[in-house]
Amino acid sequence: MTTSTSARSGAHLVLETLEREGVDVVFGYPGGAIMPLYDALYGHNVRHVLVRHEAAAAFAAGGYARSSGRVGVCLATSGPGATNLITGILDAMMDSVPLVAITGQVKSTLLGTDAFQEADVAALTHTITKRNIVVRDVAQIIPALRSAFAIARGPRPGPVLVDIPSDILRALHAPENVEPEPERPRATAPASDPDAIARAIAAIAKAKKPVVIAGGGLRWADAVDEYRAFVKTLGVPHTATLHGLGCADPEDPTFLGMLGMHGWKRANLAVADADLVVALGMRFDDRVTGNPARFATNAQVIHADVDASEFGKIRNPEIALHADLKATLIALNAALADHDALAGHAGWAVETQERGAPPARDRACGGALSATDVLDALFAEIAPGTIVATDVGQHQMWAAQRVRPSHPRDFMSSGGLGSMGFGFPAAIGAQFAHPGRPVVAIVGDGGFQMSFAELATLRRYGVPVKVLLLDNRNLGMVRQWQQIFFNERYSATSLDDNPDFCMIARAYEIETNTVSQQSDLRAAIRAFLDSEVSTLLHCACFPMENVWPMIPSGTSVEESMEAVPA
Amino acid sequence: MTIEMHDPRLLARIINVAHRFGCGYTKLESTYIGGTYVAHLDLEGPADALRRLDLHIAKLLHDDKESFA
Numbered sequence: 001m002t003t004s005t006s007a008r009s010g011a012h013l014v015l016e017t018l019e020r021e022g023v024d025v026v027f028g029y030p031g032g033a034i035m036p037l038y039d040a041l042y043g044h045n046v047r048h049v050l051v052r053h054e055a056a057a058a059f060a061a062g063g064y065a066r067s068s069g070r071v072g073v074c075l076a077t078s079g080p081g082a083t084n085l086i087t088g089i090l091d092a093m094m095d096s097v098p099l100v101a102i103t104g105q106v107k108s109t110l111l112g113t114d115a116f117q118e119a120d121v122a123a124l125t126h127t128i129t130k131r132n133i134v135v136r137d138v139a140q141i142i143p144a145l146r147s148a149f150a151i152a153r154g155p156r157p158g159p160v161l162v163d164i165p166s167d168i169l170r171a172l173h174a175p176e177n178v179e180p181e182p183e184r185p186r187a188t189a190p191a192s193d194p195d196a197i198a199r200a201i202a203a204i205a206k207a208k209k210p211v212v213i214a215g216g217g218l219r220w221a222d223a224v225d226e227y228r229a230f231v232k233t234l235g236v237p238h239t240a241t242l243h244g245l246g247c248a249d250p251e252d253p254t255f256l257g258m259l260g261m262h263g264w265k266r267a268n269l270a271v272a273d274a275d276l277v278v279a280l281g282m283r284f285d286d287r288v289t290g291n292p293a294r295f296a297t298n299a300q301v302i303h304a305d306v307d308a309s310e311f312g313k314i315r316n317p318e319i320a321l322h323a324d325l326k327a328t329l330i331a332l333n334a335a336l337a338d339h340d341a342l343a344g345h346a347g348w349a350v351e352t353q354e355r356g357a358p359p360a361r362d363r364a365c366g367g368a369l370s371a372t373d374v375l376d377a378l379f380a381e382i383a384p385g386t387i388v389a390t391d392v393g394q395h396q397m398w399a400a401q402r403v404r405p406s407h408p409r410d411f412m413s414s415g416g417l418g419s420m421g422f423g424f425p426a427a428i429g430a431q432f433a434h435p436g437r438p439v440v441a442i443v444g445d446g447g448f449q450m451s452f453a454e455l456a457t458l459r460r461y462g463v464p465v466k467v468l469l470l471d472n473r474n475l476g477m478v479r480q481w482q483q484i485f486f487n488e489r490y491s492a493t494s495l496d497d498n499p500d501f502c503m504i505a506r507a508y509e510i511e512t513n514t515v516s517q518q519s520d521l522r523a524a525i526r527a528f529l530d531s532e533v534s535t536l537l538h539c540a541c542f543p544m545e546n547v548w549p550m551i552p553s554g555t556s557v558e559e560s561m562e563a564v565p566a
Numbered sequence: 567m568t569i570e571m572h573d574p575r576l577l578a579r580i581i582n583v584a585h586r587f588g589c590g591y592t593k594l595e596s597t598y599i600g601g602t603y604v605a606h607l608d609l610e611g612p613a614d615a616l617r618r619l620d621l622h623i624a625k626l627l628h629d630d631k632e633s634f635a
Contacts, residue, residue, distance in 0.1 A: 126579055131629045147633045309621035312614070 007172040010138040010164065011040035014102065017145040018046050023073050025049060025064065025432050026102075027057040031077025032117060034104025036169035049432060049461065052453035054081050056425035058088020059451075062097050063429030066412040067387050069222065071098040071152050072429065078105045079117030082163070083124065087419055089159045090128040094416025095243065096220060098157035100148050101125075105165040108136065125161045132161040138171040155189035155324060156307045157220050189306050189324035192331040200278075200302045200319050201335045207276035207300075209348050210236045213259060213288075216243025216415070217281020217305060217325050219408035226329035227280065228252075233336050236345045237352040239267035241282045242400055242415040246408035250384075254349045257358070260288040261551050262397040265356035268549075268557040274299040281305055281325050284314035285416070286553070294556035304328045359401040359548060363563065368542035369518055371395055371470040375402050375442070377525045378468060385410065386438040387430045391423030391447035394476035397547045399442050421450030424467060428454060431463045438466070438529070445471040445498055452501075455508035458534040465534050467505075472541045473498055480546045484564060505536040516540035567607050567620075569627060572634045574603045576626055583622055587615040 008016070014037055018026065025047045030038045041048050051057045054076040061072030072092075076085050082103040092099040106115040122132045131151050133144045141164065148160040204210060212234070218227050227247050231238045231254065239259040240247055248255035257264030259271060271277060277299045282288070289295040292314050303310070303317035304325060311320045321328050336342070361372045371394065379402050382388075388403055390396040390413045405411040412430065414422035427441035443451075448469055458465055479493040502512035511533055515524040528537040548562045571577075577596060584591060589611025596605040609616060 122575075126575065127582055131633055133633065144633075147635065150635075151629050151632050307625065309618060309625055311621075313618060 005174055007174040009036060009040065009169065010141050010171050010173065011036040011169040013138070013141045013173060013175070014145065014164070014169070015040050015044050015046050017142050018073065021146070021149045022070065026073040026075055027051055027060040027064070027429060028075030029054050029057055029077070029081060031081045031104065033078035033106055033166045034075060034081070034169070036166060037075065037102070037104065048075075049457065051425065052456050054084035055088055055421060056428075056451060056454050056457070058085045058099070058101065059091065059419070059422050059425035060429030060432070061099055061101075062088060062092050062422075063389060063412060063426030064433045065092075065097050065099055065429075066095075066426065067409050067430035068433040069220070069409060070433070071100055071149055073100050073102065075102050076104070077117065078103060078121070079119045081117075082119050082121040086124060086128070087417070089125055089161065091414050091417040091419045091422060092159040093128050093130070095414065096157050096216065097159070098152040098154070099159040100145070100152050101159060101161045103161065103163045104169065105134070105163045107167040108165045109167070111165065121161065121163050128159070129161050130158040132163065135162065135164045135168055138168050138173040139175075141168070141173070142175060154220065154306070156217075189327070190322055192321065192323035192327045194331070196319060196321050197328075197331045197335055200321060200332065201339060203276055203300060203302060203319060204234065204278065205339060205342050209274050210234070210276040210278060210345065211270050211274040211299075211352075212236055212238035212278045212280065213271070213282055214238065214240040214244035214247035214280055215282025216241065216408070218244060218247045221281065221306065221325035223326040223329050224407060226326055226333060229333050230329050230336070233333065234342070234345065235349060237270050237349050239263070239270065241285065241288055242413055244282060244408065245400060245403060246405035246411050250404040250406055253353060256352055258400050260285075261290065261553070262359075262401065262547050262549065264359060264401065265549050265557070265560060266352055268551065268560065269355050270352040271296050271299070272557045276300050276302070278302045279304070279317070280329070283310050286314075289314060290551050290556050291554050360562070362545045362548060365542040365545050367518070369516055369521065369540065370545050371472065371539070371541045372398050372402075372545070373518055373521060374468070374470060374515075374525070374539045374541065375399055377521050378440070379403060381522075381525050381529055382440070383438060383529070386440055387412070387427070387434060389413070389423045389427035389430060389439070389441050391441070391443040392418045392420045393444045393447060394472075394480065394545070394547050395442055395444045395470045397477075420447040423447060424451040425454050427465045428457055428463060431465050439464075440466045440468060442468045442470065444476060445469065445473060445495055445501070446475045448501070452504060455505055455510055458510060459508045463534065464532060466528060466531065467534070467536045468528070469501055469536060469538045470541050471498065471501065471538060472543045472545060474543050476545070477547070483544075483546070484561070485552070501538050502536065511535040512538060514538040514540065567609065567623075569605050569607070569623065570602050571605070571627060571630050572602055573630055576630055577603075577605055579626060580607070580623055584609055584611070584619055587619050587622075588612060589615050589619055
């Protein structure tokens with residue numbers, strides 16, 4: 001790390017600041033306006049990973065952040081490079097992922113002139129970042145980046161974009177303070193309110209049918225241990241949103257599985273019958289609540305979140321706990337330890353567990369290989385601690401129904417935005433954050449075709465990400481909705497002209513295998529997981545398989561479907 | 567309401583969010599005073615949306631303050 005008082009270029013100051021913030025790897029793609037930064041990267045300690053499309057840079061940085069809890073960093077040039085980051089930036093905003101995007105910009109003197117590759121990326125990302133900063137003076141590079149990292153970290157994490165004109169990257173500056181500064185911490189989260197905690201404990205003690213819902217906020221608050229202690233002390237049934245999966249101990253029998261549109265029926269029934277919902281770091285997303293007016297209608301709600309703007313956005317809580325979730329759970333656990341009048345919930349917990357079997361294989365598959373067969377085999381064989389990233393669509397929901405991660409950072413998915421093309425680059429980002437751990441990307445044939453240029457990234461860096469491709473030759477989730485809600489008018493969802501995916505992967509010197517028969521499945525999955533190099537397992541699956549159960553959008557668990565209506 | 571900010575672009579963002587929440591504004595004035603912008607806004611809309619908007623603006627101002635800490 002440079003601590004010299006001599007003048008350095010803005011680009012070198014960027015890299016020095018990244019180092020000070022603990023950044024070890026960045027994901028990006030070069031171009032004209034950001035060339036000074038790429039020149040500074042040449043031979044630098046900060047490792048640069050070249051992806052093959054800027055969207056993958058943002059998703060890979062997101063995967064790095066989701067799997068590690070650290071800030072992910074992506075780089076792109078001005079204009080098209082910057083606009084290609086936008087989906088990944090919004091994805092980070094929707095899922096509260098700490099991300100810093102650094103974009104090159106045209107020279108300061110050309111700003112606003114429609115110069116070659118000029119885009120007003122600050123305006124374009126104004127509503128999808130926590131903050132964006134256009135650096136107009138080389139002396140502002142260090143403070144701009146340091147505040148970007150602090151804001152990205154939280155209290156509620158999210159993306160920040162820093163846009164730097166190329167002349168500012170070239171300009172020389174000698175910072176006065178050359179001593180390495182400590183990392184700026186997350187902005188202070190509010191402390192828990194003892195009165196609100198006491199009211200929450202009183203409500204919990206009184207409840208006969210409480211249910212706890214774990215959300216993604218627990219992951220970012222690093223509050224998983226506190227969460228497990230909380231639900232263990234209470235002995236109550238608990239469920240999770242997509243991003244809350246992994247908060248529960250995988251062996252905990254009181255965990256009911258995922259909640260929501262494609263969640264476990266028993267989880268949705270438990271919430272429907274609950275007289276108290278304790279919602280921790282979740283935001284009552286429409287894929288969780290269906291019709292909010294019919295969600296948990298018998299229940300009081302205790303809502304704990306670090307972001308006060310979540311309270312009452314969808315559901316007005318009777319008790320709002322506005323504080324850092326870890327502090328909230330520590331306070332709740334301490335109060336519970338002193339409480340001797342908790343109602344017994346063992347009967348309620350057992351009752352909820354017995355209401356509904358795990359999500360089942362679609363009967364329509366008959367003897368054909370189903371995607372759920374593949375995922376059941378995968379999760380039966382997968383080693384604890386494996387990081388799993390999914391893309392978006394049917395396979396995402398099938399995986400979420402079945403995965404039992406040991407930590408929420410071990411399972412990642414584009415939840416809020418639902419960005420196809422996320423899963424594969426996110427898995428690559430996670431592998432760079434955890435070089436020694438197994439990483440599996442579960443993708444569909446639609447989303448993989450939005451991202452398979454990153455096979456080149458696997459080959460270049462030798463990262464052993466394994467790709468499980470569930471190929472049903474359809475944009476399956478849209479096709480499912482067309483089948484059920486649009487009179488089987490299959491508009492633009494057939495992918496029956498899919499390429500030979502294995503041939504494509506082999507062109508990048510990636511190992512491949514194909515499975516199309518149930519009888520070959522277990523062996524294929526074992527070989528896939530045992531491989532020490534990047535591998536593609538192509539699974540030729542039944543094309544008309546649906547995700548069950550399904551609570552149609554805007555309805556409630558009473559309308560839950562488990563087959564196509566006759 | 568009266569708000570103080572370092573980055574005047576926040577006003578545009580607040581107006582965007584207000585419209586997204588089903589609110590509008592009847593008055594908007596901003597003055598640059600000693601390194602900060604002081605803005606007076608009269609927002610209107612459903613009470614629940616205005617309450618959410620207040621919380622959202624507080625969040626934006628928090629990050630604005632953090633940027634210049």
